[in-house]
Amino acid sequence: MTKITTEMKRFDVANVSVTSNGEDSMVDIKAANMSKEEHKARRNKKRQLLFNFSALCLIWLFSFTAYSGLINLEASLHADTGLYSLFAITFGGVIACTFAPSVIARLGPKGSLILACLFQTVYVIANYYPKAYILISGGAISGLASGLMWTVQGCYITSIAVDYLRFDLSHTSLGSVLSKLSGLFYMAFQSTQIFGNLISSVVFQFGETTLKFSNNSFCGANFCPSDMNIHVPMNHSQNTTIETTHMDASNHDSVNVLISIYLACTVVALLICIFGLRPIESSMSEKYETFKERFASSWGLLFKDLKVLLVVPLYFYIGMQLIVMFVQFTRSFTACRLGVGWIGYTMLCFGAADTVGSLVFGYIGKYTGRIPLFLLATVLELGLLAFMMLWDITNDTSAIFFFLIPLAWGLCDSIWMTQSMALVGSAFHKNPETTFALCILFQALGSAVAYIYNIYICEYLKIYIVSITLVISVFLVLILEIRIRRADKIRKNQVKTENVNSVKESLLEQEIPHIYPVDKA
Numbered sequence: 449m450t451k452i453t454t455e456m457k458r459f460d461v462a463n464v465s466v467t468s469n470g471e472d473s474m475v476d477i478k479a480a481n482m483s484k485e486e487h488k489a490r491r492n493k494k495r496q497l498l499f500n501f502s503a504l505c506l507i508w509l510f511s512f513t514a515y516s517g518l519i520n521l522e523a524s525l526h527a528d529t530g531l532y533s534l535f536a537i538t539f540g541g542v543i544a545c546t547f548a549p550s551v552i553a554r555l556g557p558k559g560s561l562i563l564a565c566l567f568q569t570v571y572v573i574a575n576y577y578p579k580a581y582i583l584i585s586g587g588a589i590s591g592l593a594s595g596l597m598w599t600v601q602g603c604y605i606t607s608i609a610v611d612y613l614r615f616d617l618s619h620t621s622l623g624s625v626l627s628k629l630s631g632l633f634y635m636a637f638q639s640t641q642i643f644g645n646l647i648s649s650v651v652f653q654f655g656e657t658t659l660k661f662s663n664n665s666f667c668g669a670n671f672c673p674s675d676m677n678i679h680v681p682m683n684h685s686q687n688t689t690i691e692t693t694h695m696d697a698s699n700h701d702s703v704n705v706l707i708s709i710y711l712a713c714t715v716v717a718l719l720i721c722i723f724g725l726r727p728i729e730s731s732m733s734e735k736y737e738t739f740k741e742r743f744a745s746s747w748g749l750l751f752k753d754l755k756v757l758l759v760v761p762l763y764f765y766i767g768m769q770l771i772v773m774f775v776q777f778t779r780s781f782t783a784c785r786l787g788v789g790w791i792g793y794t795m796l797c798f799g800a801a802d803t804v805g806s807l808v809f810g811y812i813g814k815y816t817g818r819i820p821l822f823l824l825a826t827v828l829e830l831g832l833l834a835f836m837m838l839w840d841i842t843n844d845t846s847a848i849f850f851f852l853i854p855l856a857w858g859l860c861d862s863i864w865m866t867q868s869m870a871l872v873g874s875a876f877h878k879n880p881e882t883t884f885a886l887c888i889l890f891q892a893l894g895s896a897v898a899y900i901y902n903i904y905i906c907e908y909l910k911i912y913i914v915s916i917t918l919v920i921s922v923f924l925v926l927i928l929e930i931r932i933r934r935a936d937k938i939r940k941n942q943v944k945t946e947n948v949n950s951v952k953e954s955l956l957e958q959e960i961p962h963i964y965p966v967d968k969a
Contacts, residue, residue: 540591631810641799767894
């Protein structure tokens with residue numbers, strides 16, 4: 449970009465000198481040639497940026513197809529061990545986000561992403577041997593991968609958006625570019641729910657592992673972990689009354705086939721990362737010399753910047769609301785009432801709605817702004833939580849709500865994901881790595897807290913907790929949005945004032961020589 453700009457400046461100077469000599473025809477030819485070269489350079493640069501963006505989307509598509517499919521089944525297939533492994537994932541994410549800026553500064557964004565893809569592969573392999581110490585250790589390693597991946601993802605998209613804005617004159621603000629790219633990225637990411645759950649549903653269907661439970665008086669909002677007191681093998685008779693929604697998945701061929709498919713997906717993601725993704729520079733590589741300085745710069749934002757304090761509760765809630773679908777709804781509602789084999793089909797609706805919503809809301813966000821979308825997601829999600837609380841799942845013989853609730857929740861999640869990233873990318877684009885790492889850390893903390901209370905408390909209490917957290921986090925985000933709008937308004941007024949003053953000064957410079965003639969002698 450610097451080279452192109454320098455050449456343009458040189459060309460402008462040459463134009464002035466040639467024009468002063470009266471060679472107009474030669475100037476027009478050179479100007480035309482330079483315009484074509486400039487246009488070609490801009491087009492090539494945009495293609496490079498879009499190629500890098502596409503590679504990033506494909507890495508997430510293959511990697512999280514495996515990850516999403518596994519975490520949706522973990523709590524239902526492996527009883528408490530599965531929940532503890534999910535907690536280990538989020539705890540590892542907290543640790544990774546703390547060290548992510550330092551790792552990225554050492555290895556670079558691409559090197560860090562390659563390391564994260566390797567860690568994800570280890571987690572998938574750990575599911576071949578679902579012993580407690582293996583599965584929980586694999587979950588912790590996967591958490592380290594997630595913290596790195598999402599921090600790198602924020603750096604890549606922000607960097608691509610900033611560069612794209614320079615070469616595409618159709619966009620007028622960084623926020624509009626970020627909103628569009630976020631929508632496209634999260635469309636690819638959320639489609640992993642479709643592919644991951646479709647794969648698991650098909651594998652379980654052909655493996656005849658679907659289990660329907662006849663004793664479902666404790667399902668729905670009445671579901672409590674204390675009701676789970678026995679383990680049921682996957683070939684258990686469907687006509688037998690049981691008291692648990694968990695299934696012993698060890699040594700089952702269908703599960704091993706499923707894990708093998710997911711392992712192939714993670715390997716493809718790793719290969720794309722190595723050979724398809726182009727590296728970018730880390731903004732922290734030269735800014736901080738020691739780990740202590742990087743650590744202080746990350747956590748110091750909580751105490752130095754009020755904007756960070758206002759935005760991190762939203763990410764904490766985003767982590768919690770994901771667990772509502774991934775654990776609470778799949779275990780307390782779907783698996784308990786319909787059977788484990790139906791989890792994939794119901795979560796397909798979540799993934800499809802999240803995919804379409806990410807594209808739609810990412811596009812319209814640049815026209816409506818973030819506040820209306822945040823309010824829409826808040827109202828819709830509070831309504832869904834209220835319905836889940838009041839739903840008489842025991843006597844309701846209709847299965848439609850098992851698909852409608854994930855569908856509507858997916859739309860809400862697409863708003864949280866696209867607009868929260870656009871908010872952070874727009875407000876903290878000068879230091880994206882540190883801010884994104886901190887936000888992802890709080891998202892992981894929200895998920896960790898949700899996993900812990902899912903082990904011990906009943907469903908209706910979880911719904912109360914999520915609802916209260918939602919209201920508080922959105923209230924703080926609205927305060928942040930108001931502050932950002934006021935700052936933008938003040939900045940625009942200052943720019944207008946400076947422009948008016950510069951015009952006045954230029955007019956005065958033109959008028960003063962006529963009023964006070966200068967003595968050339």
